[in-house]
């Protein structure tokens with residue numbers, strides 16, 4: 001009987017040490033078996049186990065354009081996306097703030113794309129415009145600073161509300177939902193306050209709400225045009241959030257700097273149980289790993305997220321769509337792995353599906369032959385290294401193996417000492 005396996009792995013260099021077990025027995029989930037078996041070389045395939053079972057950030061597949069009304073979604077200019085189930089029907093919808101450059105005095109708007117497909121395979125029709133107090137939401141913008149929507153139950157009454165960051169002066173507006181989750185009706189926008197003064201981050205406000213210090217009260221975090229992220233700790237209540245201080249988040253050795261026009265998201269990117277910060281800017285999308293605690297996050301310096309190159313090299317590169325990249329994160333396809341949504345300067349919105357590298361099948365097709373399959377991404381090429389021990393995985397067995405798409409299969413004639421393998425992206 002064959003077993004399908006999935007193993008957590010962690011290796012920022014995109015390499016994986018793998019080890020196996022006798023055919024037909026379940027893989028150990030850790031490097032050191034609790035009950036070591038005698039090694040019986042030659043006839044047993046020892047492969048595939050993770051060097052570490054620690055946290056594992058997702059990898060990303062190439063960009064896919066999100067469609068609406070049968071064509072590529074395009075709101076015009078400076079798309080800032082937020083994925084949320086706006087009408088409470090269990091299917092994720094897409095809000096996109098954007099600039100109205102043709103009529104700048106009217107203010108910028110928030111497009112709504114309701115999902116008529118399923119939650120895991122969204123289908124969007126024509127846009128509508130979010131309204132408040134019976135009229136289109138309009139927010140002052142300037143330059144490339146568009147409205148940045150964020151959906152949450154801000155006042156804890158059980159109904160989702162809308163926050164919008166202002167592109168011009170960096171204010172954050174609350175549009176309270178006065179109706180139901182199924183049919184939201186928004187009250188006029190009011191600026192959030194810090195004490196008696198409006199919350200402001202000077203320009204290009206990109207709010208998100210999360211309980212950053214895990215005290216049970218949601219806090220406000222907000223990116224700005226300068227590339228920093230402000231933390232407004234909620235010193236009010238769940239029903240009436242209040243702020244008294246603005247503190248710049250730190251990461252690494254100083255103030256967190258994502259690059260200009262920062263958009264933060266608070267999310268456990270690597271699945272280690274600690275909320276991290278993932279953010280975008282003009283220069284890329286970055287992960288700041290939280291190595292502190294739930295109540296006292298300590299962020300590491302930003303590390304750029306990578307996607308497959310399109311130049312045929314088979315390797316990885318940072319994300320760059322031409323500046324003004326605005327991030328959101330969600331499990332778009334419901335496969336349990338976070339996916340990346342990116343709004344672009346030209347009004348389009350892209351999906352980068354996330355996946356976790358896993359060896360999903362180990363098979364001894366015939367004596368002396370083995371097959372490995374692993375989650376992969378189009379455009380990538382892989383190198384398979386082997387050795388007789390974890391410390392000796394150095395011998396290349398195959399280089400430049402093209403990805404099979406989302407899954408790559410490789411069959412290899414076994415040799416007795418080659419029992420440990422590492423699969424890595426690129427050379």
Ligand SMILES: [Ca+2]
Pocket residue numbers: 084085086087088089090091092093114115
């Ligand atoms: Ca919905």
Ligand SMILES: [Ca+2]
Pocket residue numbers: 210211212213214215216217218219234
């Ligand atoms: Ca809090």
Ligand SMILES: [Ca+2]
Pocket residue numbers: 055267268269270271272273274275276289290
């Ligand atoms: Ca984490």
Ligand SMILES: [Ca+2]
Pocket residue numbers: 330331332333334335336337338339354
């Ligand atoms: Ca997913």
